[in-house]
Amino acid sequence: MAPWSACPSSPLATENPTPNESGRPQGRGVALWLTPVLVLAAVLGGVLATYGRALAARAQYMDDKFYLGPLIRHPSWGALKTIFGEVLAPSLVNGYYQPLAQVSIMLDFLDPAAASSLVPFHRTALLLHLLNVALIVVLLHRLFGNWLGAGLLGLLYGVHPLNADAVLWVAERKTVLSTAFALASLLFYLAYVRRAAETGGRGAWKSYGAALLAYACALLSKPTALPVVALLLVLDYWPLARLGRRTLLEKVPFLVLAMLSGGVALASQVHSGQGGTMEYVKYSYLPLTVLYGVGFYLLKVVWPAGLVSDYPYPSPLGLSNPEVLGCAIIALGAGVAIALSVRRTRAYLAGGLFLLVAIFPTLGLIRFTSAITTNRSMYLPMVGILLPLQWQLTGWWRHGIGALRLGRRALRVTVLGLGVALAVAGALATLRYEAHWSDTLTLLRYYLGEQPRDWRLHTRMGNEWIARGDHRSALQEFRIAVSLNQSWTENHLNVGRAAFTLGDYAEAAQAFTTALAQTPRDWRAHMLMGMTRERQGSLEDAMQEFQTAARLAPRAAMPHFKIATILGQQGRRAEAVEEYEQTLLREPGHAEARMALDALRAGASQPP
Numbered sequence: 001m002a003p004w005s006a007c008p009s010s011p012l013a014t015e016n017p018t019p020n021e022s023g024r025p026q027g028r029g030v031a032l033w034l035t036p037v038l039v040l041a042a043v044l045g046g047v048l049a050t051y052g053r054a055l056a057a058r059a060q061y062m063d064d065k066f067y068l069g070p071l072i073r074h075p076s077w078g079a080l081k082t083i084f085g086e087v088l089a090p091s092l093v094n095g096y097y098q099p100l101a102q103v104s105i106m107l108d109f110l111d112p113a114a115a116s117s118l119v120p121f122h123r124t125a126l127l128l129h130l131l132n133v134a135l136i137v138v139l140l141h142r143l144f145g146n147w148l149g150a151g152l153l154g155l156l157y158g159v160h161p162l163n164a165d166a167v168l169w170v171a172e173r174k175t176v177l178s179t180a181f182a183l184a185s186l187l188f189y190l191a192y193v194r195r196a197a198e199t200g201g202r203g204a205w206k207s208y209g210a211a212l213l214a215y216a217c218a219l220l221s222k223p224t225a226l227p228v229v230a231l232l233l234v235l236d237y238w239p240l241a242r243l244g245r246r247t248l249l250e251k252v253p254f255l256v257l258a259m260l261s262g263g264v265a266l267a268s269q270v271h272s273g274q275g276g277t278m279e280y281v282k283y284s285y286l287p288l289t290v291l292y293g294v295g296f297y298l299l300k301v302v303w304p305a306g307l308v309s310d311y312p313y314p315s316p317l318g319l320s321n322p323e324v325l326g327c328a329i330i331a332l333g334a335g336v337a338i339a340l341s342v343r344r345t346r347a348y349l350a351g352g353l354f355l356l357v358a359i360f361p362t363l364g365l366i367r368f369t370s371a372i373t374t375n376r377s378m379y380l381p382m383v384g385i386l387l388p389l390q391w392q393l394t395g396w397w398r399h400g401i402g403a404l405r406l407g408r409r410a411l412r413v414t415v416l417g418l419g420v421a422l423a424v425a426g427a428l429a430t431l432r433y434e435a436h437w438s439d440t441l442t443l444l445r446y447y448l449g450e451q452p453r454d455w456r457l458h459t460r461m462g463n464e465w466i467a468r469g470d471h472r473s474a475l476q477e478f479r480i481a482v483s484l485n486q487s488w489t490e491n492h493l494n495v496g497r498a499a500f501t502l503g504d505y506a507e508a509a510q511a512f513t514t515a516l517a518q519t520p521r522d523w524r525a526h527m528l529m530g531m532t533r534e535r536q537g538s539l540e541d542a543m544q545e546f547q548t549a550a551r552l553a554p555r556a557a558m559p560h561f562k563i564a565t566i567l568g569q570q571g572r573r574a575e576a577v578e579e580y581e582q583t584l585l586r587e588p589g590h591a592e593a594r595m596a597l598d599a600l601r602a603g604a605s606q607p608p
Helices: 029-056 077-085 099-108 119-144 147-159 161-168 170-199 204-221 228-237 245-250 252-271 283-302 322-341 347-362 383-399 408-438 440-450 455-467 471-484 489-501 505-518 523-535 539-552 558-569 573-586 591-605
Strands: 310-312 371-374
Touching: 029 119, 029 147, 029 161, 029 408, 077 099, 099 119, 099 170, 099 204, 119 147, 119 161, 119 170, 119 383, 147 161, 147 383, 147 408, 161 170, 161 408, 170 204, 170 228, 204 228, 204 252, 228 245, 228 252, 228 347, 245 252, 283 322, 283 347, 283 371, 322 347, 347 383, 383 408, 408 440, 440 455, 455 471, 455 489, 471 489, 489 505, 489 523, 505 523, 523 539, 523 558, 539 558, 558 573, 558 591, 573 591
Parallel strands: none
Antiparallel strands: 310 371
């Protein structure tokens, strides 16, 4: 394999104009800058036209309070210090450490419109998506040349419906932001390689440092960017053809950052203040999980139908399930095809490795969510599919396909026509999917139409009904969620809360009893059961539940407040005063406790 600078598909070998005696390009000065400008303008124009409706999207989907919550809503140096300072146990995020994503959302609140509109958030996400598309086009051209081919593939990427969630979902700012830094890291690394080859290493450290800094920023935006260090090695293997001991040593600083980020991500996910979760897949399921995930994603790239944001684990996860078997066959078929191509070229092996490495953190081997696959997980890995396509397209573009007797001109017309047709089809599919994001209720109804047995969607629909004040509809959704998954305690708590609000204390008590049987140390369940018993007139039972909650959650103020309320009703003033004081000790701003305490003290000071 020839070195990159001499590779036939390299722009350095084929697209540099031949200078004339004056040292200037012969008639190509304007084309050198006009072609990329026109290509990028056309590509970004097509992407912008596809996502223009995104600015009006009003749907919110699991946008946890840390994205749109009080601290983020008021940008300040104090908020910035809190966001970056909470490393191993973040209290603002339901999951891993991602400070740059939080800061990005916070900066959107500098626009006064953000107080009542999602437009500022969608605008930033769309700009980042446009930037990512431009970076991909430049990356493809830097590796293989051919602006038109790179632009065509960049357009197909930019309008692909599988990428829509990353643009439309406020909570996925981390995906588009992290990918922007990851792509910048790849491009800076290519600049370093080129500079090192031209100068023997003099001055190349600037590009290297920029690549390392961009990688760090990608990790601080979303730790799933961790495989970028391995992606650099894939590029070293092909098309740079420089893989060796030196290139391995070059990655040591990247590897150090990766190890630090991985450790922080695992710790922060487990200890996050909003109950982050993490599970490991059983070893016996590892091969099938990988095959299913890879096959599923490849299928969705080629045929993006029936899209939802998160896809639950197939039941059963075994080859007896036609869905699992089909995806495994697709993955194995792709692997066999790649293996057969290695004799001719490394291109498809490198592209497959790029995709597999980039997607590895989200294949469900370590589960941060209850989903096995998600659309947004392909946002960066899809670039791996583009690399061999651009290499193949560039070769055809320059030489035609002799076996088919298809010359360069005929081939270019054919490729452009087919590419534009695919781009239009992708844009139309994205527009149809995008229309469901008009509001949250419309989006959830669409998702439930595609995945009617996904209990998580019924739970989210129930929460949406609660936000709209329709607790009866919410209760119906929560009941369905329980019927689909009785092992998740939160489903029972949701049924109990909705039934309690509607005054059906018998159903609420039954739901909380089931929840406590599953998680007897859940202080929230004890609180809810106590409130239910209180409404049913059983004050002693309620007192026992509140006391248990106070013991399980010693820093919580509400259990002490409820204990004090019952003590006051029983005429036990001195004990009630003590409990109200305990409430205020834990929550000094508790207005009801302050008023009740003042009333008790005033009553005690009155003469009998």
